[in-house]
Amino acid sequence: MLYYIDLAFNGLVFGCTYALMAVGLTLVYGLLRILHIAHAAVYAFGAYVAVIVANDTGSIPLGVTTATAAAALLGMAIYRLVYQPLLDYPPYVPMIASIGLLVFMEDGFRIAFGEQGLTFASNPYPTQLHEFLGLTVNTAQIAIIVAATVCLILLASFITRTRIGVGWRATVSDARIAESFGVDAVKVRYLNFAIGSALAALAGALIGLLNNFVEPTMGFVVSYKALAIIVLGGLGSLRGTLIASLALGLVESYGTIFVGRFLDRDAIAFLFLIAVLLARPQGIGGMKAA
Amino acid sequence: MSAYVTSVLAVIGINVMLAVSLNMITGFCGQFSLGHAAFYGAGAYGAAVLAAADASPPLCLLAEILVAGLLGLIVGFASLRLRHDFLAVTTIGVSFLFVGFVRKQSWLGAEMGISKIPPSGLGPLGNTLLIVACAVATIALSLYVNRSWMGFGFRAVGDDEDTARTVGIPVSNYKLAAFTLGTGIAGLAGGLYAYFTQFIVPDSFGFIVSVALMAMVVIGGSGSTLGVSAAAIILTLLPEMFRFVNEYRLLIFGGLLVVVMRFAPGGLAGVARAILVKARGP
Numbered sequence: 364m365l366y367y368i369d370l371a372f373n374g375l376v377f378g379c380t381y382a383l384m385a386v387g388l389t390l391v392y393g394l395l396r397i398l399h400i401a402h403a404a405v406y407a408f409g410a411y412v413a414v415i416v417a418n419d420t421g422s423i424p425l426g427v428t429t430a431t432a433a434a435a436l437l438g439m440a441i442y443r444l445v446y447q448p449l450l451d452y453p454p455y456v457p458m459i460a461s462i463g464l465l466v467f468m469e470d471g472f473r474i475a476f477g478e479q480g481l482t483f484a485s486n487p488y489p490t491q492l493h494e495f496l497g498l499t500v501n502t503a504q505i506a507i508i509v510a511a512t513v514c515l516i517l518l519a520s521f522i523t524r525t526r527i528g529v530g531w532r533a534t535v536s537d538a539r540i541a542e543s544f545g546v547d548a549v550k551v552r553y554l555n556f557a558i559g560s561a562l563a564a565l566a567g568a569l570i571g572l573l574n575n576f577v578e579p580t581m582g583f584v585v586s587y588k589a590l591a592i593i594v595l596g597g598l599g600s601l602r603g604t605l606i607a608s609l610a611l612g613l614v615e616s617y618g619t620i621f622v623g624r625f626l627d628r629d630a631i632a633f634l635f636l637i638a639v640l641l642a643r644p645q646g647i648g649g650m651k652a653a
Numbered sequence: 654m655s656a657y658v659t660s661v662l663a664v665i666g667i668n669v670m671l672a673v674s675l676n677m678i679t680g681f682c683g684q685f686s687l688g689h690a691a692f693y694g695a696g697a698y699g700a701a702v703l704a705a706a707d708a709s710p711p712l713c714l715l716a717e718i719l720v721a722g723l724l725g726l727i728v729g730f731a732s733l734r735l736r737h738d739f740l741a742v743t744t745i746g747v748s749f750l751f752v753g754f755v756r757k758q759s760w761l762g763a764e765m766g767i768s769k770i771p772p773s774g775l776g777p778l779g780n781t782l783l784i785v786a787c788a789v790a791t792i793a794l795s796l797y798v799n800r801s802w803m804g805f806g807f808r809a810v811g812d813d814e815d816t817a818r819t820v821g822i823p824v825s826n827y828k829l830a831a832f833t834l835g836t837g838i839a840g841l842a843g844g845l846y847a848y849f850t851q852f853i854v855p856d857s858f859g860f861i862v863s864v865a866l867m868a869m870v871v872i873g874g875s876g877s878t879l880g881v882s883a884a885a886i887i888l889t890l891l892p893e894m895f896r897f898v899n900e901y902r903l904l905i906f907g908g909l910l911v912v913v914m915r916f917a918p919g920g921l922a923g924v925a926r927a928i929l930v931k932a933r934g935p
Contacts, residue, residue: 398738448915454738455685456918459871462864463910470904587745587860594742630753633746637731640743644734 369498370616376504376573378612379511381592382605383566384585386518387438387559389593389604393535394555396454397446400461402563403586404468405441409434409564410571410581411472411481418484427568431561438560439553465586473579480578488572503573510569514562515605531555584629591636597645611635659781663849665889666784667842670791672869672885673878674838677795679867680876681804682831683811684732685740688747689866692721692836694858696843698755701767701853710775714844721840722833729832733825748860755855766854770847780849787845791838795878798834807831811876865906872913874922884921 384406391399409430417426445464449457488503522528530546531554542548571577592611596603611632618631626634675689696717703713728747732740755761775783798804806827809817818824847853865888873884892902917924 392738396738398741445911445915449918452918455741455871455875456914458741459868460911460914463868463907463914465907466861466864466903467907467911470901470907474901474904584749587742587749590742591746594739626750627753627756630750633749633753637743637746637750640735640739641731644739 365497367617370620371613372498372500372504374613374616375609376507376612377615378609379507380566380570381585381589381612382515382608383511383562383569384589385592385596385604385608386515386601387556387563388589389596389601390535390555390559392593393600394538394552395446395450395457397457398454398461398590399446400458400586400590401441401445401464401468402559402589403582404465405434405438405560405582406563406567406585407469407472407577407579407582408437409567410577411476412564413568414481414483414571414577417486418481421485423483423486423488423572427565427572430564430568434564435557435561438556438563441560442552442556465582469579469583476579478579480576480581482575482577483572486572486575489575501573503569507569507573510565514565518558518562519601527551527554588629588632591632595636595639656777659777660849661890661893663781663784665886666781666788667846667849668866668869668889669788669882669885670784670842670845671839671866672873672881673788673791673795674835674842675866676870676873676876676878676881677798677807677838678831678835679870680881681799681807681811682828683807683814684828684831686728686744686832686835687741687860687863687867688728688744688751689836689839690858690860690862691747691751692725692839693843693846693862694751694755694853694855695724696721696840697847697853697858698761698767698843699840700844700847701770702761704771704847705767707771710848713848714841717840717844718837719840721843722837725832725836725839726829728836729829732828732832745860745863748863752855752859755858764855766852766857768852770851770853772848772851775848780845784845784849787841792878792882794838799878803827803830808876868906868910872910872920874920874925877920877922880920880922880925 384402387405388399388402391397391402412430412433413423413426415426416429417423420426441464445460446457449460488506489501491502492499493501493505522532527550530541531551533541533544534546534548534551538548541551567582570581588611592607593604595607595611596605614635615628615632618626618635619628622631671689671693675686678684678686678689699717699720700713703716704710708716728744731743735743756764761767798807806817806822809820809822810824810827810831814824843858846857869884869888870881872888873881875881892906913920919926
């Protein structure tokens with residue numbers, strides 16, 4: 364029994380990192396209708412910055428903070444240099460550019476920092492164990508759950524309670540009308556990329572801490588999983604994305620136990636995606652037919 | 654011909670078949686598929702298993718077309734329910750599902766793949782000539798389809814599926830036809846590949862291969878058979894020419910994708926068309 368609760372907890376931890384990744388993606392999709400696959404490169408970038416700064420200064424919190432700030436800038440640069448000039452073309456053009464950017468950045472990390480990946484010089488978090496309701500959990504796992512909860516609550520209050528947040532949501536639902544009401548659409552897009560990328564980098568840095576390992580290809584599979592999540596969630600729907608992230612974390616966690624002999628973890632995730640989409644083509648949170 | 658030239662020619666032939674067949678699905682019919690390598694892999698694995706069971710090569714290759722075409726038909730049914738980005742992500746899923754499935758099957762060699770596939774009996778040169786002949790036939794078929802009534806139907810579906818349906822074009826049939834035809838050719842390419850290398854591993858059919866194929870289609874100019882064929886040849890030869898920078902092969906590939914999309918979103922065919930228009934004068 365305890366074993367299954369343990370699986371659920373693990374699934375929840377992964378679900379939280381998926382959620383941090385996917386929120387940025389779904390906001391980009393909602394705003395620009397671009398499948399921003401290079402988001403995964405931002406995630407790996409966050410992990411790299413965190414590990415390098417932490418090893419240089421000896422402070423992991425400083426590493427994680429620098430990573431989120433640097434990723435916010437990187438996200439805005441990606442929008443300005445790659446996506447903005449391609450907005451008028453059919454959606455597959457920015458998508459292919461985005462895949463190219465992911466391959467380019469991943470290979471760049473490999474060449475710059477080596478194939479074997481990096482580890483934190485001193486990282487006590489994954490080995491600090493706590494007893495919690497009969498479960499044994501480590502500090503890194505707690506940090507992931509707390510960070511995801513806090514960030515998503517902050518984000519939710521930001522987009523519902525501040526003027527620019529409301530403008531943001533208005534732009535997502537109808538850019539033209541939002542603009543005629545005085546919302547600065549360009550500022551909203553930069554903001555979107557900055558916040559989304561910062562959250563992705565946070566997820567990357569935390570996963571790096573949890574595994575105590577950062578490697579060039581760490582974003583590769585996660586990127587497609589995050590895509591699967593935002594599609595499951597109904598493309599552009601925040602609530603659907605959150606539900607889908609947690610559901611996918613749980614399905615993977617239990618799936619590897621029950622059908623792990625026939626399919627690997629990633630295949631299970633995509634089987635789940637295909638099954639849900641065939642039943643509900645508009646995704647979990649999607650309102651109108653796709 | 655040296656062994657090197659024959660093997661490069663064979664790889665070019667296979668990539669042309671794959672890119673042109675993907676172009677039928679994506680370029681003609683507008684169904685964005687990022688899972689083409691899965692059908693290629695299904696063909697290769699099917700051929701390897703059948704050949705190991707002593708089936709004759711022609712029978713194997715024919716069976717491959719059927720197996721991959723049938724799988725394509727199934728994925729085609731998904732395209733009837735899903736559109737645009739939803740379909741793109743679902744086909745990414747198909748790609749991962751195929752590799753994830755094969756990796757765990759001991760009768761398919763799991764991670765290690767299948768080696769010692771019986772030879773086709775044609776010899777290396779014969780294999781290459783067969784592959785090149787199939788590639789030329791694929792290009793001819795694609796050009797013919799594009800001119801035919803079916804090609805017209807594909808384009809109508811690709812341009813605007815709702816309008817096509819309104820004017821009485823059977824959209825579903827055309828989508829299924831495009832998927833079956835395109836994936837069947839991919840299956841044939843997979844069978845030829847299995848006979849050509851006599852050794853296959855799951856990673857040869859992974860997602861990155863699907864992306865490379867889609868890159869050929871987009872860089873060539875989606876919808877243009879000749880542009881896509883040219884892109885397939887160029888993108889296969891480029892890594893060969895840049896052997897001295899082998900270490901940076903993926904970096905260059907990724908960078909190239911970004912640069913081409915950023916500065917020539919219409920691909921080679923778009924650039925060629927622009928030059929033609931300019932040459933003719935205003």
